[in-house]
Amino acid sequence: MSWLHDKTTDFLALVQQAKDKQAFPFFRQFENIGPRVKVGRGSYINFTSNDYLGLSQHPSLIRRSIAGTARFGTSLGSSRLQATSVRHEALERRLAQWLGQEACAVFTTGYQALVGVLSSFLDGETTVVLDNLSHASILDGIFLAKGNHPELEVRFIKHNSVRGLRRVLGSAKHKKKLVVVEGLYSVDGDMAPLDEMVAVCREFDAPLMVDDAHGLGTLGPTGRGVGELKGVLGDIDILVGTFSKSFGAVGGFVCADRVLIDYLKLQARSFVYSASLPVGQVEAAMAALDIIERDHSYFRRLEDNAAFFRAGLRELGFDSGQGQAHVTPIMLGDEEKTLTFGAYLFHGAGVIMLPFVYPAVPKGAARLRCNVTAAHSRADMGYALEALAKIGKMLEVLPPTASTSTSDLQRALWLARTKLDGARNAGLGYVAHELGQAGQWVGRWAKERLDGAPPAGGDAEGGV
Amino acid sequence: MELTSTIQSMIAEIGELDHPEKIGLDQHLIEDLGLDSMLLLELLSSLEQTYSISIPETEYPNMTTVNACAEVVRRYQAAA
Numbered sequence: 147m148s149w150l151h152d153k154t155t156d157f158l159a160l161v162q163q164a165k166d167k168q169a170f171p172f173f174r175q176f177e178n179i180g181p182r183v184k185v186g187r188g189s190y191i192n193f194t195s196n197d198y199l200g201l202s203q204h205p206s207l208i209r210r211s212i213a214g215t216a217r218f219g220t221s222l223g224s225s226r227l228q229a230t231s232v233r234h235e236a237l238e239r240r241l242a243q244w245l246g247q248e249a250c251a252v253f254t255t256g257y258q259a260l261v262g263v264l265s266s267f268l269d270g271e272t273t274v275v276l277d278n279l280s281h282a283s284i285l286d287g288i289f290l291a292k293g294n295h296p297e298l299e300v301r302f303i304k305h306n307s308v309r310g311l312r313r314v315l316g317s318a319k320h321k322k323k324l325v326v327v328e329g330l331y332s333v334d335g336d337m338a339p340l341d342e343m344v345a346v347c348r349e350f351d352a353p354l355m356v357d358d359a360h361g362l363g364t365l366g367p368t369g370r371g372v373g374e375l376k377g378v379l380g381d382i383d384i385l386v387g388t389f390s391k392s393f394g395a396v397g398g399f400v401c402a403d404r405v406l407i408d409y410l411k412l413q414a415r416s417f418v419y420s421a422s423l424p425v426g427q428v429e430a431a432m433a434a435l436d437i438i439e440r441d442h443s444y445f446r447r448l449e450d451n452a453a454f455f456r457a458g459l460r461e462l463g464f465d466s467g468q469g470q471a472h473v474t475p476i477m478l479g480d481e482e483k484t485l486t487f488g489a490y491l492f493h494g495a496g497v498i499m500l501p502f503v504y505p506a507v508p509k510g511a512a513r514l515r516c517n518v519t520a521a522h523s524r525a526d527m528g529y530a531l532e533a534l535a536k537i538g539k540m541l542e543v544l545p546p547t548a549s550t551s552t553s554d555l556q557r558a559l560w561l562a563r564t565k566l567d568g569a570r571n572a573g574l575g576y577v578a579h580e581l582g583q584a585g586q587w588v589g590r591w592a593k594e595r596l597d598g599a600p601p602a603g604g605d606a607e608g609g610v
Numbered sequence: 611m612e613l614t615s616t617i618q619s620m621i622a623e624i625g626e627l628d629h630p631e632k633i634g635l636d637q638h639l640i641e642d643l644g645l646d647s648m649l650l651l652e653l654l655s656s657l658e659q660t661y662s663i664s665i666p667e668t669e670y671p672n673m674t675t676v677n678a679c680a681e682v683v684r685r686y687q688a689a690a
Contacts, residue, residue, distance in 0.1 A: 278648035302652040304626050313623065314652075317659070508646055 200521025363392025
């Protein structure tokens with residue numbers, strides 16, 4: 147045992163506690179991926195994916211990814227400096243053109259893209275302004291920059307506050323400033339007021355950098371993200387995106403003026419010292435961009451699905467917080483209840499939603515994060531709403547009268563459809579598992595009839 | 611302006627709270643007033659700028675209320 151082992155003890159004891167309660171929501175081993183996943187013998191409706199358009203399973207992406215891999219192999223053997231393919235360059239040109247920027251740099255992940263830009267451009271003569279709910283990859287870029295340049299001034303504004311932005315820019319220590327915000331925030335599902343922020347940035351001569359990982363491909367009249375939705379796409383100085391959400395692949399990118407990109411490609415250590423994105427992924431991203439550009443039916447479906455699900459949540463009386471798009475948090479507040487809710491959904495109803503508790507979100511703001519995608523069916527969502535209603539009432543998050551206006555026939559059809567999908571997804575094992583559950587229910591019912599005793603255990607075990 | 615009322619105003623401004631005078635001197639900045647660690651850093655930089663002091667990181671964990679912040683500011687002002 148070394149100090150390394152000692153360091154893990156307390157933390158892993160907490161993890162073990164959650165595992166003992168069957169409430170540890172991570173590292174579930176999926177046997178397939180998509181809106182419905184097989185885990186062990188069970189089949190689950192998955193609301194934790196960022197594959198918002200469902201493109202990771204699209205035949206065109208898979209086919210072109212395979213063709214790219216066949217042509218270039220599984221690795222390019224080095225970093226972009228020595229291992230740039232014609233396809234990387236082609237993708238960069240396409241992305242820049244799509245977003246109306248001069249140039250683009252494709253990174254191996256979105257995390258590296260953000261860390262790379264921030265650590266390359268920020269120095270001891272700069273003030274950087276951040277939203278207090280910035281993603282970890284932005285904060286890590288800042289830590290890196292601050293470590294190298296202690297004189298870098300880091301300032302924070304309260305989430306999405308234009309007033310705060312004006313105040314901080316007005317009192318910045320340095321003349322050179324950079325404002326870094328996200329387009330669509332992935333935990334709360336709300337958007338930055340980019341139109342107002344652009345105006346304030348112009349006033350203070352501060353370039354604006356936007357990470358629109360969750361908005362690109364999903365929002366705006368043609369899917370160009372929150373910048374397009376707010377009418378200021380052309381005013382964003384540095385636009386960062388990812389392939390790991392709506393593009394159904396892996397990788398990140400930065401779009402900006404050519405000189406900024408040329409500089410970045412030689413200065414960003416996360417670009418220079420990391421392996422080049424495999425061409426299989428480059429081709430998948432290219433195929434996704436083709437679809438996103440030409441076929442708007444995917445994000446229209448995403449919009450419809452999000453609207454349907456949000457309306458259901460509202461009808462039941464759940465609080466969706468500030469959520470405006472396809473990220474629909476279900477605000478529960480209480481930490482223990484949130485973890486229990488997540489566990490009941492998984493074990494009892496066959497639905498996966500991720501519980502978010504402190505320190506991922508502030509104390510008292512615990513919630514289930516629920517990502518609706520274009521790939522979810524009405525039955526998936528309708529069934530999930532019924533499960534949320536049932537468990538919500540059981541945990542006294544909802545009043546006993548809470549209900550959707552869905553007819554019993556519709557409910558039955560959704561239930562039948564989800565069971566059928568489950569059997570299709572997980573096969574005979576799932577059918578046996580479901581029959582076992584039904585058997586338990588019949589057993590409890592029979593026992594109740596025979597003994598006159600109430601049924602044991604919560605209904606969550608019996609599904610909905 | 612008294613030190614604690616200046617700090618109350620700063621907190622109200624950063625946390626965008628409507629009534630600075632209603633911020634209790636011993637209310638917890640995170641648990642009671644809804645600030646987070648990022649906004650606390652913003653408060654620290656405001657304090658440093660306003661009072662021309664430099665607050666070492668070791669003090670941060672203690673600065674959880676208006677009174678605690680005021681105590682730290684006084685100490686570093688005296689040392690300056």
